[in-house]
Amino acid sequence: MxxxxxxxxxxxxxxxxxxxxxxxxxxxxxxxxxxxxxxxxxxxxxxxxxxxxxxxxxxxxxxxxxxxxxxxxxxxxxxxxxxxxxxxxxxxxxxxxxxxxxxxxxxxxxxxxxxLPPTPAPVPAGVLDALKLDSAPRWTGVNAHRYWLLDLGSAAAVRVLAPDRAATMAIDLPGIVVTGAGDAPYDFTSRFFAPADGIFEDPVTGSAHAALAPYWSSVLGKTDFVAYQASSRGGILKVRLAGDRVLIxxxxxxxxxxxxxxx
The missing domain is CATH 3.10.310.10 (Diaminopimelate Epimerase; Chain A, domain 1)
Known part of the structure; x- marks a missing residue:
């Protein structure tokens, strides 16, 4: 094969x-x-x-x-x-x-x-502690695939995030998306953790952008984005919200x- x-x-x-x-x-x-x-x-x-x-x-x-x-x-x-x-x-x-x-x-x-747009919701117990956040997220919500989205406010906050690996992997959630407004030329930055799937941090996650696109469209008032995922490997995505579809x-x-x- x-x-x-x-x-x-x-x-x-x-x-x-x-x-x-x-x-x-x-x-x-x-x-x-x-x-x-x-x-x-x-x-x-x-x-x-x-x-x-x-x-x-x-x-x-x-x-x-x-x-x-x-x-x-x-x-x-x-x-x-x-x-x-x-x-x-x-x-x-x-x-x-x-x-x-x-x-x-x-x-x-x-x-x-x-x-797969997220709707406002408080994050489950243990998530904020596992992520070791210095301050409360600007916004939190969850989508139909149980991806929890946390807006930390800035790309810098996303990049410096240093979660507790053991505590994060103990959380039974398929997706934790942390995001913030991007530094030029990017509209937004993100990172993605998938503990329920056995993945601590995913390098670049297309499916997460099915939630990020509608969220950032509501925040920025636009539908076309250049996005950066700030893992150690890094990745660039062009994203467009088109009605009930997301083009990635x-x-x-x-x-x-x-x-x-x-x-």
């Missing part, structure tokens, strides 16, 4: 968010895909299969299947183009989060995701390719 390792949301090696992409020729059992994801040991491994006239796309962390993965979708679109399988300007996927589209735009790939664009770099031997 052919696989790729691709850095997403970056134009250079060893930056952005790495994902493994497995090009399936036939369905695999869930436990086999979970084992492959553990073997790859990246934040997500994507599995894509042409079945019943559609590309079926699933994503696994080393510990759990997830319903939506932006960088894994971006990497899958690049792998299908790299392998010469998809030559059209668009490719469509069926996923646990519904139908998704990826559009090829020169060196960029644009994803079409559902908008990024660049990709192929790091490795090979053959996976499945009994």
């Amino acid at each position: 052919k696989y790729y390792i691709i850095d997403a949301f970056t134009d250079r090696l060893f930056a952005g968010n790495p994902a493994a992409v497995c090009l399936l020729q036939e369905p695999l059992a869930d436990e086999v895909m979970a084992s492959i994801a553990r073997e790859m040991n990246l934040s997500e491994t994507a599995f894509v299969l042409w079945e019943n006239d559609a590309w079926r796309l699933r994503w696994f962390t080393p510990t759990v299947e997830v319903p939506l993965c932006g960088h894994g979708t971006l990497a899958t679109a690049r792998a299908l183009r790299e392998a010469g399988i998809v030559t059209d300007d668009e490719v469509y996927f069926r996923s646990l989060s519904g139908d998704l589209a990826a559009r090829y735009q020169e060196d960029w790939i644009e994803l079409d995701f559902p908008s 664009a990024g660049e990709t770099v192929v790091v490795a390719t090979g053959d996976l031997r499945i009994p």
Whole structure:
């Protein structure tokens, strides 16, 4: 089985968010895909299969299947183009989060995701202490995927955040998004933690921007953004809120390719 390792949301090696992409020729059992994801040991491994006239796309962390993965979708679109399988300007996927589209735009790939706006809510007990915040967030809320969004006010506050790793990983939440107004040329900055999925900090998170775009649209009164995710690897995203959809664009770099031997 052919696989790729691709850095997403970056134009250079060893930056952005790495994902493994497995090009399936036939369905695999869930436990086999979970084992492959553990073997790859990246934040997500994507599995894509042409079945019943559609590309079926699933994503696994080393510990759990997830319903939506932006960088894994971006990497899958690049792998299908790299392998010469998809030559059209668009490719469509069926996923646990519904139908998704990826559009090829020169060196960029644009994803079409559902908008998942957060609504105001107090954060669960233990979150603020685990994040070791110096002051209360400007705003907090949660979306339909249980991603909790905390606006810390500034990019500087996001960058210097130093959570307690053990305390953060003990929180049973699939997503904690910390964000703040960006420094030029970025409209906003963010970081993303996914303790329930076994991920302390995700390098660059496309799915988080399905919540960030509607939030920052309400704050800034605009719909087009350039965003930066301030992990140690870093990543740049172009984001557009289009009604009930969020368009998320990024660049990709192929790091490795090979053959996976499945009994």
